[in-house]
Each structure stands twice: as C-alpha cells, then as structure tokens.
Amino acid sequence: MPAIEDSGVVVLGWWVSMFTTRVRIALAEKGISYEYIEEDIPNKSPLLLKHNPIYKKVPVLIHKGKPICESLIIVQYIHETWKEGYPLLPSDPYLKSQAAFWADYIDKHIYQVVKLTWDSKGEEMQKRVEEFLGYLKVLERELGEKPYFNGESFGFVDMALICYYSHIIAFGKIGNFSVEKDTPKLFAWATQCLKRESVSKALADPNKIYELLIEIRKKNGLED
C-alpha cells in the first residue's frame, strides 16, 4: 500500500494559517479533492519535517509524492497543473505580473498583522495600527471601483488577501479599528468574496482567531 503522501493530493495545514486557507481556496476553486492533514504545530509531524525541511512550515501541497511549499508558489502550481476549470491567474503576462506584484505586496505588508497582535500594546500598537491601515488603504485604492482586484472575476490577488480576513477582523477588535468603517470598499469586496463557498468553507472563524490571539497576548504579558 503506498504511503498517504504518495497518492493523489495532500495538504499539510493548520487551521490558524492564512497561507493554508489560501491553498484550500485555490484547490476548491479548481474543484480538486484532496486529503487534508491538520498539523499539531507544537509537535510537527515527520511528514511536514520531511516535505518542508527548509522552513518546516505549513502549508505544504504534496502532489504525486512531491512537495510544493510557499502558498503563492503553490497557487501558481495548482493553476499550471490543473489547467481545466476556474483560472486562478490571468493568461496575459502583463496582467499576471500585476497580480503577482499585488500578491507579493500583501504578503510583505499585511502579514505583519499577525506579528502586531502578538507583540505590541498601547501607543506602540496604535502607531502600528495606523501603519497597517495605510497598507490596507493602498489596497483599497488599487481595488478602486472594481468588484475584484483582477477586474470582474475572483482571482489571484483576491485569494491572496481574503485569506487574511479572519485575522484582520480579530485584530480590529484588539487594535480598535473596523474594516467596515475604515476601508468600506474593502469591506464590500470581502463581503462579496465570503459569498463564495471556496472562501467561506476555508476561512477560520474570526472569533476563534480572536480567542487565540488573546491567549497569545496573555502569554506575552500584553493582556491581563
């Protein structure tokens, strides 16, 4: 009997990881069924350590026994491997380069939302919340009046950003900001994205993320 990772499609993930969410959205959009293995992050599995020896991080997509790491690279791999079905990236090289640019921008700037909630409070946090809102507003300007970042249809940049949404909502409760009030166009966009089953099924419950963040903040001495 072949080992689980040698057959079909396997995702090693963690429910808290927005990057896992991103990969699950992409697979759902393509209609690909897969085996999902939830990692116990404090006790990473031998499978994870074997298949991502460099970073030892989720998500890892294992396809026909071969691992692919880093979520944006995984989404691109899914796009190129399962050419049929919903296109995850534009075919035009220029539009593709613009989608790659904004997805990279999101990971460079929005990822700090996690770090922010882990290690700051008071004035320091408020200063960094302002900075964070600045990045969100750049994204809101880029979205403009379009329903989705790529235009009329849900695509790469939408996938890249919506996977952070539960974290952003939870962070807003701690950092006193509101996506709805502070970036209303992004709020409308997120509301549209959440209507997709691929998204609503993959996103973590923001209340659970909030509880986890509070737990981490307590451990780090930032909350009573």
Add this chain to the structure above:
Amino acid sequence: MPAIEDSGVVVLGWWVSMFTTRVRIALAEKGISYEYIEEDIPNKSPLLLKHNPIYKKVPVLIHKGKPICESLIIVQYIHETWKEGYPLLPSDPYLKSQAAFWADYIDKHIYQVVKLTWDSKGEEMQKRVEEFLGYLKVLERELGEKPYFNGESFGFVDMALICYYSHIIAFGKIGNFSVEKDTPKLFAWATQCLKRESVSKALADPNKIYELLIEIRKKNGLED
C-alpha cells in the same frame, strides 16, 4: 514623437542594484535589446516615481509603455512574453515551483548581505557572517553536484543568485570570509556563470561595490 518609455523596452536601473543586474541578465539571455536608464538614486527621476509609485525602487521594466516591478516578477514576465529563445524557467510546473522556491529563498536570506555590511561591525558582524554563511551552505547543498541549480543549464535560480555575487565578494573582504574557501562548490558554480557574457557584462565590478560599502560604513561610523 512618443515618449521614450512608450516605445520598445526600457529598464530603469542602478549599477549597484543586484535586482537590476538580474533583469539585465534575463534580457541578455533572451537577446532583447533595450534602452537602459541609470537612475540617480538620491534624486529619483519622475519616470521612476511614475512607473513604480508603490516602492519607488529600481529595477522597473517598461514594455510598450507599461511598467513591471520586482525583479523576479520581471524575469517571469520576460520568460512569458518572449517565448522564443533561451528558456528562463522550466516548462514543467513542478520544476518551476522548485525554481520559484529557491529564488524566493535567495531574496529572503541573501539580501541581508547588503544590510549586514551597512550596519554591523566586530562581534555582531561575525555572528551575522556565520548566519549568512549558513544560508550560502544551504544553497550549496541544494546545488550539490549539478553544474547549475536547475540541472544542466543556466536558469532562474542561477540568475537569482549570481546577481548578488559582486556584493558577496565585497562583503567577504569586510566580513573575513571567502566564497572560494568557505563554499567551494558555489565558487566553482559562480566561476562557470561568470563565463556567460550575459552575466559578466551585467555584474558590477566587486571592487567598486567594495569601495561604495566602505564609504557607507564610514558614513555610518563603522569604519575609520
């Protein structure tokens, strides 16, 4: 008469920038002629500010009036736009994902070589030199006995790494390490890469990079 940036292929670059070097290597491998505009970094041109309003950084590739930013994204764009000629990326999605993984690793870890030389000295620098050599050794292991990262032919990962070479050599003179002695396989690989005209013509003179680094270190109070 159309503006310069509206016609053909234009690169906005800076001789010190390894990311500019990377784009120039890719264009040379494809045999694409282009207009090169050297930026005066302390006084960035209106053309640069217009075409990279988010980061205001070089390199920018302007093709038919449209800007593409971020060097790895630019190389992928070149690969997809000029399909004829030397392939910059593998066509197989899995091999492509592995090339993307390592190029990303290089930019995550090797880029610190610049920062290292700008802001540390003494024991702090030695500690960080060790860390840096650790990353180089991971890359050396990945290269293994292959002539190039992608196998038999010069490709995406080679382009991603060789563009740092002059900086690494200059940094070695400051941080007391030697690519030749500390990572001999990488040295042999680099020597092979430097035989390519695309590389030797695009790389900055390491002595000039060294002089510039010493100048910056003096300004930052790290050298007498």
